Amino acid sequence: MQYAIQVVMSFFMLSIMFIVLPRASVSGARIADVLETEPSIRDPQQPQRFAEPFDGTVEFRRVSFRYPGAEADVLHDLDFVARPGQMTAFIGSTGSGKSTLINLIPRFYDVTEGAILVNGIDIREVTQHDLRAKIGYMPQQQENLPPGKTPIEIIQAIAPMNQSEVHHFLHYFLFEQEQARLPNHCLSFGQRARLLLAKLVASGANCLVLDEPVNHLDIPSREQFERALEMFKGTVVVVAHDRAFIQRTADIIWKLNDGALSISYLKNILQ
Numbered sequence: 001m002q003y004a005i006q007v008v009m010s011f012f013m014l015s016i017m018f019i020v021l022p023r024a025s026v027s028g029a030r031i032a033d034v035l036e037t038e039p040s041i042r043d044p045q046q047p048q049r050f051a052e053p054f055d056g057t058v059e060f061r062r063v064s065f066r067y068p069g070a071e072a073d074v075l076h077d078l079d080f081v082a083r084p085g086q087m088t089a090f091i092g093s094t095g096s097g098k099s100t101l102i103n104l105i106p107r108f109y110d111v112t113e114g115a116i117l118v119n120g121i122d123i124r125e126v127t128q129h130d131l132r133a134k135i136g137y138m139p140q141q142q143e144n145l146p147p148g149k150t151p152i153e154i155i156q157a158i159a160p161m162n163q164s165e166v167h168h169f170l171h172y173f174l175f176e177q178e179q180a181r182l183p184n185h186c187l188s189f190g191q192r193a194r195l196l197l198a199k200l201v202a203s204g205a206n207c208l209v210l211d212e213p214v215n216h217l218d219i220p221s222r223e224q225f226e227r228a229l230e231m232f233k234g235t236v237v238v239v240a241h242d243r244a245f246i247q248r249t250a251d252i253i254w255k256l257n258d259g260a261l262s263i264s265y266l267k268n269i270l271q
Contacts, residue, residue: 044125049126051121057082058117059080063075073259087229088237090253102237105237207235207236210240215241
């Protein structure tokens with residue numbers, strides 16, 4: 001019986017190999033296709049450099065965008081300016097193009113028509129590294145915390161904000177625990193959002209681009225988040241569904257309707 005079981009198990013493993021090998025071959029071919037794909041976003045041959053001081057002004061000039069292979073534009077003829085010291089917010093229904101607009105600023109995609117200027121320079125005329133070094137980007141899902149400053153530099157950067165909970169949080173996870181063990185901890189979405197905001201501030205970015213930053217924060221954390229944004233002196237561009245958060249924090253509010261900027265609000269009008 002033992003010999004028979006060994007023979008049967010050998011045939012069983014052999015049959016599994018006949019199933020796994022074709023799948024592995026197909027997966028390997030797909031991975032090779034990805035590795036061999038040429039990126040569509042390329043740096044210019046003779047890049048410009050941002051002038052100093054960098055104020056972080058973001059300007060959209062008659063910007064339209066269409067995804068590759070799509071039949072219609074996602075964004076149509078957008079014109080607006082986001083200035084330093086102000087929070088420029090975008091509201092709209094699901095599918096109106098808010099996240100697409102946000103992703104155009106760090107040049108994850110190139111515009112189909114028009115131009116996006118940061119600090120007065122078309123973002124296609126500078127390297128992606130220089131552009132993204134000046135922009136602090138927070139996606140909807142904080143899956144991975146980007147590399148940045150050391151723990152001490154992060155604490156020093158956020159110390160003037162007087163954010164006691166964030167300060168305590170960073171002390172616990174970055175000092176009392178070994179920094180190398182940080183990825184092994186199971187962080188909540190709220191903790192990730194707070195830590196990512198601290199990293200963005202510590203990175204020295206003059207422009208923050210935030211996509212649904214308060215989705216996973218409780219009320220006390222939202223209040224701390226809002227105080228941190230109030231103390232930030234650069235440009236803030238934010239997308240959020242939370243109308244109360246927008247009313248409390250935004251200076252200029254634009255409404256996206258089917259990819260077009262149809263109505264603009266001032267904060268005091270909404271109140």
